[in-house]
Amino acid sequence: MQADVAVLGGGIVGSSVAYFLLKEAPGLSVCVVEPDPNYELASTVRASGGCRVQFTCTENIEMSKFGIAFIRDFGSTMATPDGPAHADWIEGGYLFIVPPAQLAGLERNVRRQLAHGCVVELLTPAELKARFPSMKTTDLGGGAYTPHDGWCDPNGLLQGFRRKAGELGARYVDDRVESAEVDATKVKAITLASGRRIEADAFVNACGAWAGVVAGKFGMKLPVSPMRRFEHYFTAGAPLEALPYVKDVARLAFHSEGRGFSGGLVDGSEPRGFNFEVDHGWFERMVWPAVAERFPAFEAAKCHRTWSGLYEQNELDGNPVIGPWANGARNLHTVAGFSGHGMMHAPAAARGIAELIVHGGYRTLDLTRLGYERIVAGRPYAEEGIL
Numbered sequence: 001m002q003a004d005v006a007v008l009g010g011g012i013v014g015s016s017v018a019y020f021l022l023k024e025a026p027g028l029s030v031c032v033v034e035p036d037p038n039y040e041l042a043s044t045v046r047a048s049g050g051c052r053v054q055f056t057c058t059e060n061i062e063m064s065k066f067g068i069a070f071i072r073d074f075g076s077t078m079a080t081p082d083g084p085a086h087a088d089w090i091e092g093g094y095l096f097i098v099p100p101a102q103l104a105g106l107e108r109n110v111r112r113q114l115a116h117g118c119v120v121e122l123l124t125p126a127e128l129k130a131r132f133p134s135m136k137t138t139d140l141g142g143g144a145y146t147p148h149d150g151w152c153d154p155n156g157l158l159q160g161f162r163r164k165a166g167e168l169g170a171r172y173v174d175d176r177v178e179s180a181e182v183d184a185t186k187v188k189a190i191t192l193a194s195g196r197r198i199e200a201d202a203f204v205n206a207c208g209a210w211a212g213v214v215a216g217k218f219g220m221k222l223p224v225s226p227m228r229r230f231e232h233y234f235t236a237g238a239p240l241e242a243l244p245y246v247k248d249v250a251r252l253a254f255h256s257e258g259r260g261f262s263g264g265l266v267d268g269s270e271p272r273g274f275n276f277e278v279d280h281g282w283f284e285r286m287v288w289p290a291v292a293e294r295f296p297a298f299e300a301a302k303c304h305r306t307w308s309g310l311y312e313q314n315e316l317d318g319n320p321v322i323g324p325w326a327n328g329a330r331n332l333h334t335v336a337g338f339s340g341h342g343m344m345h346a347p348a349a350a351r352g353i354a355e356l357i358v359h360g361g362y363r364t365l366d367l368t369r370l371g372y373e374r375i376v377a378g379r380p381y382a383e384e385g386i387l
């Protein structure tokens with residue numbers, strides 16, 4: 001089989017890449033290799049759906065701005081003759097809350113977001129209390145509220161991208177990348193589990209939590225590891241006012257979902273590995289005390305479901321790797337390592353890599369600083385503050 005571009009992995013990142021390649025260059029021959037068409041283990045369908053501009057790196061703020069605008073219009077942009085797409089965008093806002101010791105850092109971050117044209121309000125504990133009366137604020141230094149952030153349905157987003165990419169001509173191949181033919185400057189072909197071989201001019205590794213393993217098949221070192229994270233659906237004991245997506249410095253994060261809430265508490269020290277086992281005591285031990293401390297109404301919270309998913313953790317700095325294999329075969333591109341932010345950043349990262357492949361350079365947002373060069377140099381480029 002022959003293609004102009006072979007995309008490896010057909011989750012939200014791979015499917016966005018296929019779509020933007022075909023937007024940039026209609027008629028390009030694009031195939032997407034995805035072994036799990038039902039996405040049973042893919043991170044995308046296990047995600048919590050949050051999209052926010054509250055970052056500190058220029059690239060992340062700008063990728064969020066583009067991603068949020070894109071997702072807001074997703075239904076019509078991604079419509080096909082079968083009908084509109086369904087991302088179910090909810091502009092519920094995001095709220096980062098910090099203790100007094102971290103207020104100065106939050107204020108600095110907010111100034112950066114404001115400089116990028118984002119709408120961000122810094123709220124004192126008294127203002128937080130007035131706006132969100134159910135929240136305990138006495139121990140807080142303040143909060144940053146971004147009213148135009150929100151959350152969406154990750155599966156709806158993925159299916160919309162996949163369907164539209166297919167309409168524009170992308171071919172999905174239900175198979176797994178097993179090995180690659182690589183010389184010093186070029187990847188020539190990949191071989192799939194079925195024995196099929198695909199030759200292409202360019203290859204894109206969009207394998208999420210599997211991206212490090214897949215890079216290894218090309219002889220490329222990519223410090224992206226699978227890191228398990230639990231997500232829970234829970235209800236409160238008593239009705240609460242409408243809440244935004246709340247995040248704190250201990251990495252507690254949750255948002256309303258239907259009649260309840262979806263969220264969890266990220267443990268960055270979780271052992272790395274492809275582990276999907278669910279710890280049904282995690283909510284009771286870790287999440288419930290944290291939400292109940294912040295919102296006393298959650299004293300009577302009930303957890304209805306817990307599931308696990310994998311973060312694609314970039315062990316160098318927690319930011320994605322986007323771009324060519326700088327010191328190897330340059331026609332192998334990586335779009336992976338989003339470390340838990342890949343759903344919201346998929347559209348902008350995919351647009352960027354499509355520009356690189358089709359035009360030879362970034363045309364909209366410059367993502368050079370997120371390139372593989374920093375991995376080679378061992379030079380982290382990290383977020384500051386709440387992750």
Ligand SMILES: Cc1cc2nc3c(=O)[nH]c(=O)nc-3n(C[C@H](O)[C@H](O)[C@H](O)COP(=O)(O)OP(=O)(O)OC[C@H]3O[C@@H](n4cnc5c(N)ncnc54)[C@H](O)[C@@H]3O)c2cc1C
Pocket residue numbers: 008009010011012013014033034035036039041042043044045046047048049050051175176177178206207208209210214229230231308309310311312336338339340341342343344345
């Ligand atoms: C609990 C949880 C909550 C999250 N919440 C958010 C959030 O609120 N906002 C946000 O932006 N992000 C969130 N994320 C992160 C987000 O889910 C990921 O960053 C994003 O889904 C990554 O997309 P992907 O397409 O790279 O990965 P995936 O969706 O995992 O897709 C990768 C694909 O590669 C395929 N693959 C594997 N091996 C091979 C191979 N050898 N050959 C070919 N294909 C292969 C897999 O089958 C898979 O379908 C969350 C993640 C988790 C686990």
